[in-house]
Amino acid sequence: MIAELLGTVALLVLFGISQPDLYRTKLWRAGHxxxxxxxxxxxxxxxxxxxxxxxxxxxWSQAITDFNVAISVLSLFLLLSKLIAFIMHVWFPIVAMAINISLTVLYIVSIYGQAGPDYLDPNYPSSVAWYIAKPCTVAANLSVQGNCKMAKGAFAATCIMFGIYLVNIGLTVWALLPNPANDIVDDEDDDDSSPTALKKGGNWQMHSIPPTPRTGTIPFTPRTMAFNTLERKLPLRNQYA
Known part of the structure; x- marks a missing residue:
């Protein structure tokens, strides 16, 4: 979650700066x-x-800029929700799987949008945006180079977040796999209530004590001993009788 937080904050800054149109049209014009x-x-x-x-x-559309800002805000919200759910022990793997897959798909769309093709002009077709496929130094203008570096940084941060969510999916799949250790623990918990466990020193305080088997002799209790002591004649009383 620390890596996810760092990547989300970086995207919030980079995508927030680029809105509404800090460098998108400038890079479009420079590429032409x-x-x-x-x-x-x-x-x-x-x-x-x-x-x-x-x-x-x-x-080159406004939609990709707004989309990037939206997924960065959504990522931060879901990260905070995941932290709270993790602390409260309700972050179940099936929920994590749905959220991680959804965010992974959103970041795939973002990567495609940032480095997408441009076939609007048949004379200048482009399969990948030039600021991704080429170094920023191809532009002589220093301002364009700075915008190009910022766009590259946003694209790199997006790819890192995509990798983080892929790792999250892998961990979630691992958590959903059957674990024999869980069954062993459950079996041990069930065995604690058996008579065998009681003999071995288990938690027997909560269980009822089995009744004393009936025998032919009178049970010897502390009250019986007291009555026998009262009825017994002391040695000095017998001497002067």
């Missing part, structure tokens, strides 16, 4: 100038020619 992808001017062309807006690539 370098000949790597389409141009953001297609939006202006559509407005100028009274044409419907084209479907923007997911990697």
């Amino acid at each position: 100038e370098l000949g790597f992808n389409s141009s953001p001017n297609v939006i202006l062309y559509a407005y100028a020619n009274y044409e419907p807006q084209p479907t923007l690539p997911f990697v």
